[in-house]
Amino acid sequence: NIVMTQSPKSMSISVGDRVTMNCKASQNVGNNIAWYQQKPGQSPKLLIYYASNRYTGVPDRFTGGGYGTDFTLTINSVQAEDAAFYYCQRIYNSPWTFGGGTKLELK
């Protein structure tokens, strides 16, 4: 099975900073990656699909990139409401594996 590895596990950022988090697939998955945001006490929300397509209503400060095995989620000018866990997911073929997540904290 393909393993999805996210890094770093956590990061502490100031409001207004730019942040990039990573997701690495153990095999080539093309652009078949999605990103989700999960705030404390809430269910996950879709941010990005097919590696770089922003979902409806997602602010344009969120940008996804990458292809093959290495993917990134970048948040430009981080806002206080962006404090959350972020998960990548392989979206083609079973199992639809998630990465372990990156926790974004605000200083």
Place this chain on the structure above:
Amino acid sequence: EVQLVESGGGLVQPGRSLKLSCAASGFTFSDYAMAWVRQAPKKGLEWVATIIYDGSSTYYRDSVKGRFTISRDNAKSTLYLQMDSLRSEDTATYYCARHHSSYPNWFAYWGQGTLVTVSS
């Protein structure tokens, strides 16, 4: 507005069974693949099972194969997860999620989750 409302969670002893339900509304249920995703306390997301739009194909993670059964009733717009031979490691919040289309891909919508605790 798309709504997914899970029910059926609770405290259950190891080895026993539990059946979760997910009532869907706000979209044509029979047009979409559906899934269950779980999250153990303080842990990450873990895909559990998926069923395609007409129920003709199902998929499971290895650790639940042979113990869990995903099913759907398109006439009632309801998704189910029958969980048998429960183990302590099945303790988690179980989310109902809608795939983007008839066949599995990303999860466009999520319910609020129902907590399953497996403990004696």
